[in-house]
Amino acid sequence: MVASTVHNKEIAGVLEHIAELLEVQKANPHRIRAYRNGARQILESKKEIAGIAESGGLEALQALPGIGDSLSRLIMEYVFTGRCRMLETLQGAVAPEDLFDEIPGIGPELAERIVRELDIKTLEELEQAAHDGRLEQVEGFGPGRVEAVRMSLAGLLSGYAFRRAQVAIAPPKKPMEKPAVGLLLAIDKTYRQKAGAGALKTIAPRRFNPENKTWLPILHTEQDGWEFTVLFSNTARAHELKRITDWVVIYYGRNGDEGQATVVTQQGGPLDGLRVVRGREKECRALYFN
DSSP states (O other), X not given: OOGGGOOHHHHHHHHHHHHHHHHHTTOOXXXXXXXXXXXXXXXXXXXXHHHHHHHHHHHHHHTSTTOOHHHHHHHHHHHXXXXXXXXXXXXXXXXXXXXXXXXXXXXXXXXXXXXXXXXXXXXXXXXXXXXXXTGGGSTTOOHHHXXXXXXXXXXXXXXXXXXXXXXXXXXXXXXXOOOOHHHHHHHHHXXXXXXXXXXXXXXXXXXXXXXXXXXXXXXXXXXXXXXXXXXXXXXHHHHXXXXXXXXXXXXXXXXXXXXXXXXXXXXXXXXXXXXXXXXXXXXXXXXXXX
């Protein structure tokens, strides 16, 4: 998607939809109000917001009334990629399979196979796998299909819109701040306790839910200046291993730093049976044993 095709009404609609979902899910009223105010400011603007994003970038958006750092980044992402990860998260629809499925030569079945066997989540990781030989090891990917994927990704990842999006939504040059593992584990514990007690609002995820049942608990909370959105992992791999309620995905954001963490019960090793943050096992060991 290019900036000139995105009009103010569409951008405002995304922000208003996020506000509606946050309200239903009982999020912080101040957070809801921020999205609604942003939507109203965009609708009342006499200039096209996409044009401002294209010509002035993040700083130009941040200078607009009612549009702070978080909303600016969200708008930039939507204008230049046509996607909004925050909205997808609130809908329970976040899945790398959906992203890979858009690449020519990769359908839904192969997309799920890539995620399951290679445990990759971004287009950049897919491109690396296509070049280092891992993708060719996945059933269904011969040399011809791998080469087609390489060419498609080369065009997409070097395209004008994608380059601008990467600049727009890239983390600051300083090391990206992350919540402490102790805080993440505390959020994980709170979520699982409240989910188990039926104390959380539930949503109907789009994926793996043919009957459109409202079953996925969602938690919005704020601690130590961080905003958190927490859900069980609704992925193909979690369903396959029957670990949906064991894998907890935590989305976090503060001062423009955004990311996600997955907390699981460790199987084997010195942390066997303990809750750990994937990728930060060393910090978890220090927390548990020091």
